[in-house]
Amino acid sequence: MHGSLPSPVAPAASGAPASRFRLPLILRLALRELRGGLRGFAVFLACIALGVAAIAGVASISRSLTDGLAREGRRILGGDLSFGLIHREASPAERAFLAANGRVSTVAFTRAMATAADGGAALVELKAVGPDYPTLGALVTEPALAPADLFAERDGTFGAAADPALFARLGLKPGDRVTVGDARIALRASLAAEPDKLASGIGFGPRLLTSEGALRASGLLQPGSLNRWVYRLALPDAADARVEAVMEEARRTFPEAGWEMRSRLAADPRFATSVARFTQFLTLVGLTALMVGGVGVANAVRAFVERKRPSIATLKSLGAPGGQVVALYLTQVMLIAALGIAIGLAVGAVLPFLVDAAFGAALPVPLDPTIAPGELALAALYGALTALAFAIGPLGRAHDVAVSGLFRDTVDPDRRRPRPVYLAVLALALAGLVALAVASAFDRRVALVFIVAAGLAFGLLRAVAFGLMALARRLPRPRRAAPRLALANLHRPGALTPSIVLSLGLGVTLLVTLSLIDSSITRTLERSLPARAPNLFFLDIPSRDADAFDRFLGAAAPRGKIERVPMMRGRITALNGVPASQVKAAEEAAWVLDGDRGITYAEDLPDGSRVTDGAWWTPEQGRTPQVSFDAELARLLGLKVGDTVTVNVLGRNLTVPIANLRHVEWRSLGINFVMVFSPGTFRGAPHADLATLTLPEGPDAATEARILREAARTFPSVSSVRVRDALDAVSDLVRKLALAIRGASSVALVASLFVLAGALAAGHRARLYDAVVLKTLGATRRRLLGAYLLEYGALGLATAVFGLMAGSLLAWVIAARVMKIGFVFDAGSAILAALLAVAVAIGLGLAGTWRILGQKPAPYLRNL
Template sequence: MHGSLPKLPGHSPGTGPGRPSRLPLTLRLALRELRGGLRGFTVLLACIAIGVATIAGVASLSRSLSDGLAREGRRILGGDVTFGLIHREASPQEKAFLEARGRVSAVGFTRAMASAGEKGAALVELKAVGPDYPAVGELTTEPQMPPSEIFAARDGVYGAAADPALLARLDLKLGDRLTIGGAEIVLRTVLVSEPDKIAGGIGFGPRLMVSLDGLRASGLVQPGSLNRFVYRVMLPRGDDAAVETTMAEARTALPEAGWEIRSRLNADPRFARSIERFTQFLTLVGLTALLVGGVGVANAVRAFVERKRASIATLKSLGAPGSQVVGLYLTQVMLIAGIGIVAGLAVGAVLPFALDAAFGSLLPLPLNPTLAPGELVVAAFYGVLTALAFAIGPLGRAHDVAVSGLFRDTVDPDRRWPRPRYFGILGLALAGLVALALTTAYDRWVALIFIVAAGIAFGLLRLVAFGLMALARRLPRPARAAPRLALANLHRPGALTPSIVLSLGLGITLLVTLSLIDANITRTLTRSLPAKAPSLFFLDIPSRESGAFDQFLGRAAPRAKIERVPMMRGRITALNGVPAAQIKAGEDAAWVLDGDRGITYAEDLPDGSRITAGQWWKGEEVGKPLVSFDDQLARSLNLKVGDTVTVNVLGRSLTVTIANLRHVEWRNLGINFVMVFSPGTFRGAPHSDLATLTLPEGPDAALEARILRDAAKEFPSVSSVRVKDALDAVNDLVGKLVFAIRGASAVAVATSLFVLAGALAAGHRARLYDAVVLKTLGATRARLLAAYTMEYGALGLATAVFGLVAGTLAGWMILTKVMHLDFALDLSGALLAALLAVVVAVGLGLAGTWRILSQKPAQYLRNL
């Protein structure tokens, strides 16, 4: 390199005499230098590749899931268009309308108690199907049987297919009989898979599948009972236009039906939104890994410039302008980053195919592995902009440094800032990253919060590093050699303090944040139940039997607290006259407009509520159509006292006025609703009751099991739910999500370790000369190791304190402002994470130092 100047515009090595290269000169020289291999760029490659692979993999997987939902929309729904009703079956007029448009199949859903006599009873998710089920896809059972044989009635007993969990829970085998409501059924086969399982949502009990005739025979279909019937229409012409036309005709012809309409074009919008939200979270985790990796890029480039000091000095001494020097080495760095980007894109692109090949048969989701060129291009842009943003600073500093300064940088690095043009490039790269993150985000507000938090974290860590250096500079010098050397190393020219604090600080902050979020979610789900939380919930209590049911509970648990309220299901169809489908609600409130909600009416303010606006109804107001609305949701939906809400209940649309807003304490698990209506609103409407039983001495598994068994015998139409079982089901689901989050976040943590190793490697040359000089002057290996241990320990301890504070603040913000959960300071896991990070920092530092101390001084002294 020393003898090759950029003075050969028509010739490049390897092109041969008389064969001029068409490549630009800077690119030719960069490629020539890269012939020596990628030694020294391991950290840069790893950091870029990991970050890009995470973003590309998450995006590719999300696209595969979305494509799978779109491709399998008809199978998931069981038809082209579905019409869902609550509390009732479709009327003859409604059935005629649907049958005029295509082949119709019906499915019913409800919760029920399955009683196995002395073996006990269990809550099941009952699914009732018609004779043509499934219209699309295949029902898989063990042993495999046709649906007509599974569900047929023999000697007045209907057949059923059961989830294996139900057989295990009640110690049943095929051929055994269960009582559902007032009907007896026989278990004929084990349910393996349903083609439309996703559309059924998440249940709190095992699936039990029977026929629609079997459901009707059970007596569970009563006016006001919590049943849901879905009518699936297979259109003769199933193109997109026919689907849209059918949906529009249904809304126009039967506006009061109150049905929830879905199409195969968007088979499960709630699940699709969940995919988008989770994708954004994982993408931000990948971006975190990429930004943390950016620090590794800066360290690697700084070390690269240091290694190329002689070449840079030679080029500049022979007349090469600074801009050409910067352009040459920036080209090299971006070429190397390009290798990392390509590797990351390859991993990300292959991820959906690998998951499908390894777990395709086990996944409950329709995965359609596919290449996602758009998403891969976005991931590549992330990688390019990150590499450019973090490389331009260290490279730009070499533009104006004199040749003598470059040689002197070995012992006294120049502190000159890069030229404005390089700051301009840095600004453009950062602006590009911000624009890319905001443009591709599902929730731009969350993405903006992340960007601001990342900027603040970088700024604060720089301040911490400069503060440590300033403090070390002002502290009195220790008398002993090792502490004095450690203190000097913290603030001397070329100190590792900024690099280590930045790389280690980001990793510790991330670990502490995840630890606190994990601990608080676990506490909320498993340990935050109030002392007097209900032990049992009872659903679908027929209003005519409510008195007898109260007497039953009084006998079963004489000192228990019993609460009972009427309950119906209704769907919000309009707010202030605006159809719900046209309202753009925030993520924290959109769910209340999506599907049906539990509603009730009451004369008095429910327990666990307090009025925050307006007044509770009194006197003659009790007979008016009024509603009390949850205040937090009202704020999100821009509702206030005096506004109107239109709700469809039992196929009838009612418009009511908001009389008051109330704050609801949901965490006591008592009976409460988003909407509580005045009694006059639903006077005379059929309904069932909801009741809770709170044991005075707290949970009692034996007593609860006995009450469940006896209630199933005496009141077969009543569904009973143990609070612990419901929480366990939710806890299991959230546990899987937390596990996925931990796995994805481990990528960012692994990147921070690469960055830390790179920061230590970047200071290798300066430490090498230190060790050589000090050993020549008589320093022992033990004394130098002691000095370096103190230095790395001090850096690790200071950074751990910052990480604990910053991670705690980040965890508090995410839990209280984004997840709307209570925050409890539980630093047990956070302290362990911080301690582990300090040990790793000291260990990596000493590992590199040991290699340095093992070098012989002679070969280096000759070059001084």
């Protein structure tokens, strides 16, 4: 501080107690020193602002989505309550109960084949509505038509609106006609927006919105056919307590109805859960960016302390105690951190408004952009604790360093550990970060795993750095000057090795992870169609037409393999007598208890399955109701042979014991189910069949298209699905997930680059000292550059090896455990990613070194 040094801080001169003026004095001194600007803190600010902005932005958008769902819950649901039934319509008693509580509207859903006049056919998700649709919100079509005109029956032809994808797939335009089952339907408009689209769900085919009369005229409502009826109830008294009371009364009055109940308070709980999970993932990514940025904070603070050595020595020589010196510079650091936090909060707060302005009209969910004080405060706390945790160590070291030690710190840095009080502050800050991450997590187990993994990563990188330094210290000294200097630079006092290994190691790990995830997704999609997978699936085959349909497929594909099984839908309502809503299922198995499942019955063990516990039933045993359950899901649900499962099918609860557990090879894409019942369980019950056709020559688009057209014409009530189309839909979803992961992880990657640049900048003073001394002694620029190239190359090679191993392990965890896809180790892409990171590190290092080597020694020798 030389000429700008503030007044000595010894309290005796004032005659007042030190404690009375200490804090204000420290604050005044800190603010006075900050008048000189924020030189050297660019990386510090960038790291804190980036991490806080990521956490604040994610939390704010999540809050906006949640508020939007809550605000628009009634419109999304189409009422205050909805009651969904599978396979059947509500009974007169059930309809009477609903009508007694409010205004009822009906919507039905089913899959069907839409056939154009030229014979082209496509699977559609048919949605049939009543005359009062929509009860809430607005239906938007192009051209704009009132629902009465859109759905009106004219000369035996019903009206409809269709998703633009259906027009494109069949080469149609508004006004053209299609046949669905036995019904003729005119596509009078293109469907632009449905007010209840979110609650209606997403299917494999484009939406076809028509009237309930058209559905009944189609002949698709056969016993056992797969259709879903949803009854929406608008209450005259829509108070929250009344909504809950009607739901409880419905459960009590119709305990075996088997309906899926939703309220406007949770219009789409599955979507809300997905938002919460994705928010947690993105928050952890933001926290990763903060933790990576914390290394940049530590580097910046270490460089700051180095620049302030003369000022610290002067203050101590004038009598300032070590604690006061630390408090002074910690105050400065936290003031600068507050600026970074403010920048991050500003970006995070405005992000929902920017997203709404840019994409609000295209979003399928309502976004209610708002300032979320609680979420912003949480992000600010994350930033403050990160700054404190990573700054207190470098600052605390200055407490006990003698004045003489401060002056010679350039050539002989003091290795003294900070005092216990500073280590305690560090421990409290880290504990606060852990507590915040766990307390705010949707899945605390995931948060704990992340924290442990982050701790291991930091610890391992630290160990790699110290191991590299120890190895360099023990290696024999080369005779040539450049290698000798490079080796010394790796382990000398004040070496950049720990900082560079930590920042570069994190960057390489991230790049390798993303590269291997990309490779795994690509390979999985390429191999997603097994060699003997079915080409076509056929749904809703009426039992009376099953034999005729088999003959049709036999004639259409004489050498094809045909499999057909009965299929129904049912909801698991209890496990071992415990209601499904009260079962604490593992996250990986919760989907089995949420909504209805496909079920079947069979005399023989299905292909692609093998019994792992218990035994398959004999023909005699098969007459008794029992079930075979998927072994992995049973393990996650805590089920074993002999336990009971209660399933609601066709409005009737059926409790059966588990006869055996079986492993299912789902990747074969053959016909298989989580639950396979014994023949005696449902024999005689109305149902439709499910069939598959496997062509001997494998995928054949022309043959598949011909069979689809002929099936749609001959059996209009049967829905057909190309496996390739289904896989393409899944592939598109997985690719979008991968893109989201790459985009989110890039935040942490950018932070890693900031940290690397900061680490190199932090070593600028030491490198400048070396360069000046060595050039004075006759070293050439080329020789010094060669030495630094060897040093950065050795650091890069060591971190690349670590990054390859750690990134491969992390990619395997994400691919196999999170995304549930096959992990593929693509050595070429992983090594390329590691080399790219190393090249960036060497380039940045040499760029900074080149600038140092260009300095003239004389101006610096005067101040050494």
